[in-house]
Amino acid sequence: MQKITKQRKYYFDNNIFSKIDTAEKAYWIGFLYADGYVCSKRKVFGVALKESDRAHLVKFCDFIKINSYDCIRYSDKTRSYKVELNDTEIYSQLKEIGFNSQKSYDNDDSIFYKIPNDLKKFFILGLIDGDGYVSVSEGTQKNLVGIVSNNNKMLEAVSTFLC
Numbered sequence: 001m002q003k004i005t006k007q008r009k010y011y012f013d014n015n016i017f018s019k020i021d022t023a024e025k026a027y028w029i030g031f032l033y034a035d036g037y038v039c040s041k042r043k044v045f046g047v048a049l050k051e052s053d054r055a056h057l058v059k060f061c062d063f064i065k066i067n068s069y070d071c072i073r074y075s076d077k078t079r080s081y082k083v084e085l086n087d088t089e090i091y092s093q094l095k096e097i098g099f100n101s102q103k104s105y106d107n108d109d110s111i112f113y114k115i116p117n118d119l120k121k122f123f124i125l126g127l128i129d130g131d132g133y134v135s136v137s138e139g140t141q142k143n144l145v146g147i148v149s150n151n152n153k154m155l156e157a158v159s160t161f162l163c
Contacts, residue, residue, distance in 0.1 A: 010085060012066040017093040026119035028063055029097060030126020033111060034149075038099045043091045045099075046084030054081045056129075064090075109153035112161075120161055127158070 020026055036047040049057055057072050060083065073082050098111030115123045128134075132147045149155055 010066055010068060010071050012061075012064040012085070012087075014087045014089040015093075016064050017090060017097065020097070020115055020119065023119060023122040024063060026115050026122035027126040027129075028060065029111070029115065030123035030128075031060075031130045032094070032126070033099065033123075034127045034130025034132075034147075036099075036130075038091060038094050038101055040095075040101045042086060043088050044084055044086045045091055045094055046082060048075075048078070048080050048082035051079050051081065057081050057083050107151055107153050109151070109157040112154060112157045124158055124162070127154075 017025065017029065020029060032045070032047060035049065036045060038045045047057065047060065051074075054072065058069060061069055061071065071083050071085065073084075074080075075082065097114055098108065100106060112120070112123070127147050127149075128145065131149055132145065135144050136142070137144055147155060147158065
């Protein structure tokens with residue numbers, strides 16, 4: 001946990017991702033990999049979600065044990081909520097795991113292999129919650145689950161693991 005100082009507005013467990021050893025940590029890494037971001041220029045990490053998903057940001061704030069929900073900011077322009085936090089420790093942990101500032105253009109599966117095998121299913125659930133869908137095919141009435149991503153290597157790694 002961070003030291004309480006007058007300079008900080010928000011306090012949270014900034015060692016939360018130093019070791020991915022629980023289902024909850026693996027889930028949030030998957031979710032952040034899908035919908036989150038890191039910015040190397042300012043050493044920040046964050047996640048922005050549509051208006052109706054504010055409750056999920058509250059769950060994330062609870063997970064990192066933040067001292068205040070007023071870190072969840074609303075944007076009228078994008079009609080979305082965002083949590084963006086500046087912390088070099090958690091930023092470094094996310095970078096070590098495999099996050100980068102250009103993840104939209106990333107075609108790398110190394111992060112998947114840093115998740116312990118017994119926790120990979122929770123990472124995948126986070127990916128699905130962030131970039132996935134569940135639907136029923138009208139023609140065949142079959143249930144479909146998918147992940148939409150430009151990262152072919154990650155999709156192949158997930159598919160191989162599931163098969």
